Amino acid sequence: MLAHIQLNQVSKSFKGETILENVNFSVERGKIYGIIGPNGSGKSVFFKLICGFLLPxxxxxxxxxxxxxxxxxxxxxxxxxxxxPGYIAGKTGFENLKALALIRNQIDDDKIKQTMRMVGLNPESPQKVKHYSLGMKQKLAIAQAIMEDQQTLILDEPFNALDADSVETIRNSLRKFREEGRTILLTSHNQEDIDVLCD
Known part of the structure:
Protein backbone atom coordinates (compact mmCIF):
# COMPACT_ATOMS: atom_id res chain seq x y z
CA MET A 1 0.00 0.00 0.00
CA LEU A 2 1.23 3.47 -0.93
CA ALA A 3 2.27 5.48 2.12
CA HIS A 4 0.32 8.72 2.50
CA ILE A 5 3.42 10.64 3.65
CA GLN A 6 6.97 9.34 3.27
CA LEU A 7 10.27 10.92 4.30
CA ASN A 8 13.35 9.31 2.75
CA GLN A 9 16.77 10.14 4.23
CA VAL A 10 15.70 13.72 4.98
CA SER A 11 18.27 16.14 6.43
CA LYS A 12 17.88 19.83 7.27
CA SER A 13 20.38 22.33 8.68
CA PHE A 14 20.25 26.03 9.52
CA LYS A 15 23.42 28.12 9.70
CA GLY A 16 25.56 25.00 9.94
CA GLU A 17 23.51 23.45 12.74
CA THR A 18 21.94 20.11 11.84
CA ILE A 19 18.31 19.95 12.96
CA LEU A 20 17.29 16.68 11.29
CA GLU A 21 19.64 14.05 9.88
CA ASN A 22 18.75 11.13 7.60
CA VAL A 23 15.16 10.89 8.83
CA ASN A 24 13.03 8.07 7.46
CA PHE A 25 9.35 8.21 8.35
CA SER A 26 6.17 6.78 6.93
CA VAL A 27 2.52 7.69 7.58
CA GLU A 28 -0.53 5.60 6.77
CA ARG A 29 -3.93 7.17 6.23
CA GLY A 30 -6.52 7.13 8.99
CA LYS A 31 -4.23 7.12 12.01
CA ILE A 32 -3.15 9.61 14.66
CA TYR A 33 0.62 10.00 15.05
CA GLY A 34 2.24 11.75 18.01
CA ILE A 35 5.62 13.44 17.72
CA ILE A 36 7.34 14.07 21.05
CA GLY A 37 10.60 15.77 21.94
CA PRO A 38 11.92 18.71 23.97
CA ASN A 39 11.78 22.31 22.73
CA GLY A 40 14.32 22.87 19.97
CA SER A 41 14.43 19.21 18.95
CA GLY A 42 13.12 19.97 15.45
CA LYS A 43 9.41 19.08 15.69
CA SER A 44 8.22 22.27 13.96
CA VAL A 45 10.92 21.96 11.28
CA PHE A 46 9.80 18.35 10.72
CA PHE A 47 6.20 19.53 10.24
CA LYS A 48 7.26 22.38 7.94
CA LEU A 49 9.07 19.88 5.71
CA ILE A 50 5.96 17.68 5.51
CA CYS A 51 3.86 20.73 4.56
CA GLY A 52 6.30 22.00 1.92
CA PHE A 53 7.04 25.24 3.85
CA LEU A 54 10.68 24.12 3.93
CA LEU A 55 12.49 21.89 1.47
CA PRO A 56 15.06 19.35 2.71
CA PRO A 85 -0.97 31.70 12.96
CA GLY A 86 -1.27 35.37 12.03
CA TYR A 87 -4.69 37.03 11.99
CA ILE A 88 -6.11 40.42 11.11
CA ALA A 89 -6.27 41.97 14.58
CA GLY A 90 -9.05 44.45 13.82
CA LYS A 91 -11.49 41.84 12.51
CA THR A 92 -13.67 39.33 14.36
CA GLY A 93 -12.92 35.61 14.46
CA PHE A 94 -15.64 34.95 11.91
CA GLU A 95 -14.34 37.68 9.56
CA ASN A 96 -10.83 36.19 9.75
CA LEU A 97 -12.04 32.68 8.91
CA LYS A 98 -14.27 34.03 6.15
CA ALA A 99 -11.26 35.75 4.53
CA LEU A 100 -9.34 32.46 4.64
CA ALA A 101 -12.30 30.46 3.31
CA LEU A 102 -12.60 32.77 0.28
CA ILE A 103 -9.13 31.68 -0.91
CA ARG A 104 -10.44 28.28 -1.99
CA ASN A 105 -14.13 29.15 -1.91
CA GLN A 106 -15.20 25.65 -0.90
CA ILE A 107 -17.33 26.35 2.17
CA ASP A 108 -20.17 28.70 3.06
CA ASP A 109 -20.78 30.92 6.09
CA ASP A 110 -22.83 28.21 7.80
CA LYS A 111 -19.92 25.79 7.72
CA ILE A 112 -17.58 28.42 9.21
CA LYS A 113 -20.08 29.18 12.00
CA GLN A 114 -20.66 25.48 12.68
CA THR A 115 -16.89 24.91 13.00
CA MET A 116 -16.47 27.90 15.33
CA ARG A 117 -19.21 26.57 17.61
CA MET A 118 -17.63 23.13 17.54
CA VAL A 119 -14.34 24.49 18.96
CA GLY A 120 -16.16 26.70 21.48
CA LEU A 121 -16.20 30.13 19.79
CA ASN A 122 -19.27 32.28 19.21
CA PRO A 123 -19.40 33.20 15.49
CA GLU A 124 -21.80 36.08 16.20
CA SER A 125 -19.47 37.75 18.72
CA PRO A 126 -18.43 41.31 17.77
CA GLN A 127 -15.15 40.84 19.69
CA LYS A 128 -12.06 41.60 17.59
CA VAL A 129 -9.24 39.06 17.48
CA LYS A 130 -6.83 41.60 19.06
CA HIS A 131 -8.91 41.24 22.25
CA TYR A 132 -8.92 37.42 22.16
CA SER A 133 -7.31 35.45 24.98
CA LEU A 134 -4.56 32.96 24.10
CA GLY A 135 -7.06 30.12 24.42
CA MET A 136 -9.50 31.82 22.03
CA LYS A 137 -6.72 32.39 19.49
CA GLN A 138 -5.84 28.70 19.77
CA LYS A 139 -9.47 27.72 19.10
CA LEU A 140 -9.46 30.01 16.05
CA ALA A 141 -6.29 28.30 14.81
CA ILE A 142 -7.94 24.89 15.21
CA ALA A 143 -11.07 26.13 13.41
CA GLN A 144 -9.06 27.27 10.37
CA ALA A 145 -7.24 23.93 10.26
CA ILE A 146 -10.45 21.86 10.17
CA MET A 147 -13.20 24.04 8.66
CA GLU A 148 -12.70 22.84 5.07
CA ASP A 149 -12.81 19.17 6.12
CA GLN A 150 -9.09 18.84 5.41
CA GLN A 151 -8.19 15.14 5.27
CA THR A 152 -4.72 15.48 6.79
CA LEU A 153 -4.15 17.56 9.92
CA ILE A 154 -0.69 18.74 10.96
CA LEU A 155 -1.12 20.15 14.47
CA ASP A 156 1.83 21.57 16.39
CA GLU A 157 0.76 21.87 20.06
CA PRO A 158 -3.00 22.07 19.31
CA PHE A 159 -3.92 22.01 23.03
CA ASN A 160 -1.76 24.99 24.00
CA ALA A 161 -3.58 27.46 26.29
CA LEU A 162 -6.85 25.47 26.25
CA ASP A 163 -8.81 24.81 29.44
CA ALA A 164 -9.69 21.25 30.46
CA ASP A 165 -13.18 21.30 28.88
CA SER A 166 -11.83 22.61 25.57
CA VAL A 167 -9.06 19.98 25.56
CA GLU A 168 -11.70 17.25 25.93
CA THR A 169 -13.84 18.77 23.15
CA ILE A 170 -10.90 18.92 20.73
CA ARG A 171 -9.71 15.41 21.65
CA ASN A 172 -13.19 14.06 20.89
CA SER A 173 -13.22 15.89 17.56
CA LEU A 174 -9.85 14.40 16.62
CA ARG A 175 -11.07 10.89 17.50
CA LYS A 176 -14.12 11.46 15.30
CA PHE A 177 -11.91 12.63 12.44
CA ARG A 178 -9.83 9.46 12.73
CA GLU A 179 -13.01 7.36 12.55
CA GLU A 180 -13.85 9.26 9.34
CA GLY A 181 -10.49 8.14 7.92
CA ARG A 182 -8.56 11.37 8.32
CA THR A 183 -4.85 11.38 9.15
CA ILE A 184 -3.50 13.43 12.04
CA LEU A 185 0.05 14.29 13.12
CA LEU A 186 0.37 16.19 16.37
CA THR A 187 2.87 17.32 18.96
CA SER A 188 2.06 17.97 22.59
CA HIS A 189 3.97 18.87 25.75
CA ASN A 190 1.39 16.84 27.63
CA GLN A 191 2.13 13.11 27.57
CA GLU A 192 -1.54 12.38 28.31
CA ASP A 193 -2.61 13.90 24.95
CA ILE A 194 -0.23 11.51 23.21
CA ASP A 195 -1.27 8.51 25.32
CA VAL A 196 -5.04 8.89 24.88
CA LEU A 197 -5.09 9.94 21.20
CA CYS A 198 -2.28 8.41 19.21
CA ASP A 199 -2.10 5.10 17.40
Missing amino acids: DQGSVIVDGEVLGTNKRFPSNFGIIIDR
Whole structure:
Protein backbone atom coordinates (compact mmCIF):
# COMPACT_ATOMS: atom_id res chain seq x y z
CA MET A 1 0.00 0.00 0.00
CA LEU A 2 1.23 3.47 -0.93
CA ALA A 3 2.27 5.48 2.12
CA HIS A 4 0.32 8.72 2.50
CA ILE A 5 3.42 10.64 3.65
CA GLN A 6 6.97 9.34 3.27
CA LEU A 7 10.27 10.92 4.30
CA ASN A 8 13.35 9.31 2.75
CA GLN A 9 16.77 10.14 4.23
CA VAL A 10 15.70 13.72 4.98
CA SER A 11 18.27 16.14 6.43
CA LYS A 12 17.88 19.83 7.27
CA SER A 13 20.38 22.33 8.68
CA PHE A 14 20.25 26.03 9.52
CA LYS A 15 23.42 28.12 9.70
CA GLY A 16 25.56 25.00 9.94
CA GLU A 17 23.51 23.45 12.74
CA THR A 18 21.94 20.11 11.84
CA ILE A 19 18.31 19.95 12.96
CA LEU A 20 17.29 16.68 11.29
CA GLU A 21 19.64 14.05 9.88
CA ASN A 22 18.75 11.13 7.60
CA VAL A 23 15.16 10.89 8.83
CA ASN A 24 13.03 8.07 7.46
CA PHE A 25 9.35 8.21 8.35
CA SER A 26 6.17 6.78 6.93
CA VAL A 27 2.52 7.69 7.58
CA GLU A 28 -0.53 5.60 6.77
CA ARG A 29 -3.93 7.17 6.23
CA GLY A 30 -6.52 7.13 8.99
CA LYS A 31 -4.23 7.12 12.01
CA ILE A 32 -3.15 9.61 14.66
CA TYR A 33 0.62 10.00 15.05
CA GLY A 34 2.24 11.75 18.01
CA ILE A 35 5.62 13.44 17.72
CA ILE A 36 7.34 14.07 21.05
CA GLY A 37 10.60 15.77 21.94
CA PRO A 38 11.92 18.71 23.97
CA ASN A 39 11.78 22.31 22.73
CA GLY A 40 14.32 22.87 19.97
CA SER A 41 14.43 19.21 18.95
CA GLY A 42 13.12 19.97 15.45
CA LYS A 43 9.41 19.08 15.69
CA SER A 44 8.22 22.27 13.96
CA VAL A 45 10.92 21.96 11.28
CA PHE A 46 9.80 18.35 10.72
CA PHE A 47 6.20 19.53 10.24
CA LYS A 48 7.26 22.38 7.94
CA LEU A 49 9.07 19.88 5.71
CA ILE A 50 5.96 17.68 5.51
CA CYS A 51 3.86 20.73 4.56
CA GLY A 52 6.30 22.00 1.92
CA PHE A 53 7.04 25.24 3.85
CA LEU A 54 10.68 24.12 3.93
CA LEU A 55 12.49 21.89 1.47
CA PRO A 56 15.06 19.35 2.71
CA ASP A 57 18.78 19.89 2.12
CA GLN A 58 18.96 16.19 1.29
CA GLY A 59 16.43 13.43 0.82
CA SER A 60 12.81 13.66 -0.27
CA VAL A 61 9.36 14.26 1.16
CA ILE A 62 6.68 12.35 -0.76
CA VAL A 63 2.95 12.92 -0.29
CA ASP A 64 0.60 10.51 -2.07
CA GLY A 65 3.36 9.47 -4.45
CA GLU A 66 4.42 13.02 -5.40
CA VAL A 67 7.75 14.52 -4.32
CA LEU A 68 7.28 17.96 -2.75
CA GLY A 69 9.34 20.71 -4.37
CA THR A 70 9.37 19.29 -7.89
CA ASN A 71 6.03 19.82 -9.67
CA LYS A 72 4.18 20.09 -6.40
CA ARG A 73 5.29 22.52 -3.71
CA PHE A 74 2.50 22.13 -1.16
CA PRO A 75 0.38 19.06 -0.45
CA SER A 76 -3.33 19.57 -1.02
CA ASN A 77 -6.09 19.11 1.54
CA PHE A 78 -3.85 19.68 4.59
CA GLY A 79 -5.09 21.54 7.67
CA ILE A 80 -2.13 23.05 9.50
CA ILE A 81 -1.24 24.70 12.80
CA ILE A 82 2.48 25.49 13.04
CA ASP A 83 3.82 28.30 15.22
CA ARG A 84 1.22 30.95 15.98
CA PRO A 85 -0.97 31.70 12.96
CA GLY A 86 -1.27 35.37 12.03
CA TYR A 87 -4.69 37.03 11.99
CA ILE A 88 -6.11 40.42 11.11
CA ALA A 89 -6.27 41.97 14.58
CA GLY A 90 -9.05 44.45 13.82
CA LYS A 91 -11.49 41.84 12.51
CA THR A 92 -13.67 39.33 14.36
CA GLY A 93 -12.92 35.61 14.46
CA PHE A 94 -15.64 34.95 11.91
CA GLU A 95 -14.34 37.68 9.56
CA ASN A 96 -10.83 36.19 9.75
CA LEU A 97 -12.04 32.68 8.91
CA LYS A 98 -14.27 34.03 6.15
CA ALA A 99 -11.26 35.75 4.53
CA LEU A 100 -9.34 32.46 4.64
CA ALA A 101 -12.30 30.46 3.31
CA LEU A 102 -12.60 32.77 0.28
CA ILE A 103 -9.13 31.68 -0.91
CA ARG A 104 -10.44 28.28 -1.99
CA ASN A 105 -14.13 29.15 -1.91
CA GLN A 106 -15.20 25.65 -0.90
CA ILE A 107 -17.33 26.35 2.17
CA ASP A 108 -20.17 28.70 3.06
CA ASP A 109 -20.78 30.92 6.09
CA ASP A 110 -22.83 28.21 7.80
CA LYS A 111 -19.92 25.79 7.72
CA ILE A 112 -17.58 28.42 9.21
CA LYS A 113 -20.08 29.18 12.00
CA GLN A 114 -20.66 25.48 12.68
CA THR A 115 -16.89 24.91 13.00
CA MET A 116 -16.47 27.90 15.33
CA ARG A 117 -19.21 26.57 17.61
CA MET A 118 -17.63 23.13 17.54
CA VAL A 119 -14.34 24.49 18.96
CA GLY A 120 -16.16 26.70 21.48
CA LEU A 121 -16.20 30.13 19.79
CA ASN A 122 -19.27 32.28 19.21
CA PRO A 123 -19.40 33.20 15.49
CA GLU A 124 -21.80 36.08 16.20
CA SER A 125 -19.47 37.75 18.72
CA PRO A 126 -18.43 41.31 17.77
CA GLN A 127 -15.15 40.84 19.69
CA LYS A 128 -12.06 41.60 17.59
CA VAL A 129 -9.24 39.06 17.48
CA LYS A 130 -6.83 41.60 19.06
CA HIS A 131 -8.91 41.24 22.25
CA TYR A 132 -8.92 37.42 22.16
CA SER A 133 -7.31 35.45 24.98
CA LEU A 134 -4.56 32.96 24.10
CA GLY A 135 -7.06 30.12 24.42
CA MET A 136 -9.50 31.82 22.03
CA LYS A 137 -6.72 32.39 19.49
CA GLN A 138 -5.84 28.70 19.77
CA LYS A 139 -9.47 27.72 19.10
CA LEU A 140 -9.46 30.01 16.05
CA ALA A 141 -6.29 28.30 14.81
CA ILE A 142 -7.94 24.89 15.21
CA ALA A 143 -11.07 26.13 13.41
CA GLN A 144 -9.06 27.27 10.37
CA ALA A 145 -7.24 23.93 10.26
CA ILE A 146 -10.45 21.86 10.17
CA MET A 147 -13.20 24.04 8.66
CA GLU A 148 -12.70 22.84 5.07
CA ASP A 149 -12.81 19.17 6.12
CA GLN A 150 -9.09 18.84 5.41
CA GLN A 151 -8.19 15.14 5.27
CA THR A 152 -4.72 15.48 6.79
CA LEU A 153 -4.15 17.56 9.92
CA ILE A 154 -0.69 18.74 10.96
CA LEU A 155 -1.12 20.15 14.47
CA ASP A 156 1.83 21.57 16.39
CA GLU A 157 0.76 21.87 20.06
CA PRO A 158 -3.00 22.07 19.31
CA PHE A 159 -3.92 22.01 23.03
CA ASN A 160 -1.76 24.99 24.00
CA ALA A 161 -3.58 27.46 26.29
CA LEU A 162 -6.85 25.47 26.25
CA ASP A 163 -8.81 24.81 29.44
CA ALA A 164 -9.69 21.25 30.46
CA ASP A 165 -13.18 21.30 28.88
CA SER A 166 -11.83 22.61 25.57
CA VAL A 167 -9.06 19.98 25.56
CA GLU A 168 -11.70 17.25 25.93
CA THR A 169 -13.84 18.77 23.15
CA ILE A 170 -10.90 18.92 20.73
CA ARG A 171 -9.71 15.41 21.65
CA ASN A 172 -13.19 14.06 20.89
CA SER A 173 -13.22 15.89 17.56
CA LEU A 174 -9.85 14.40 16.62
CA ARG A 175 -11.07 10.89 17.50
CA LYS A 176 -14.12 11.46 15.30
CA PHE A 177 -11.91 12.63 12.44
CA ARG A 178 -9.83 9.46 12.73
CA GLU A 179 -13.01 7.36 12.55
CA GLU A 180 -13.85 9.26 9.34
CA GLY A 181 -10.49 8.14 7.92
CA ARG A 182 -8.56 11.37 8.32
CA THR A 183 -4.85 11.38 9.15
CA ILE A 184 -3.50 13.43 12.04
CA LEU A 185 0.05 14.29 13.12
CA LEU A 186 0.37 16.19 16.37
CA THR A 187 2.87 17.32 18.96
CA SER A 188 2.06 17.97 22.59
CA HIS A 189 3.97 18.87 25.75
CA ASN A 190 1.39 16.84 27.63
CA GLN A 191 2.13 13.11 27.57
CA GLU A 192 -1.54 12.38 28.31
CA ASP A 193 -2.61 13.90 24.95
CA ILE A 194 -0.23 11.51 23.21
CA ASP A 195 -1.27 8.51 25.32
CA VAL A 196 -5.04 8.89 24.88
CA LEU A 197 -5.09 9.94 21.20
CA CYS A 198 -2.28 8.41 19.21
CA ASP A 199 -2.10 5.10 17.40
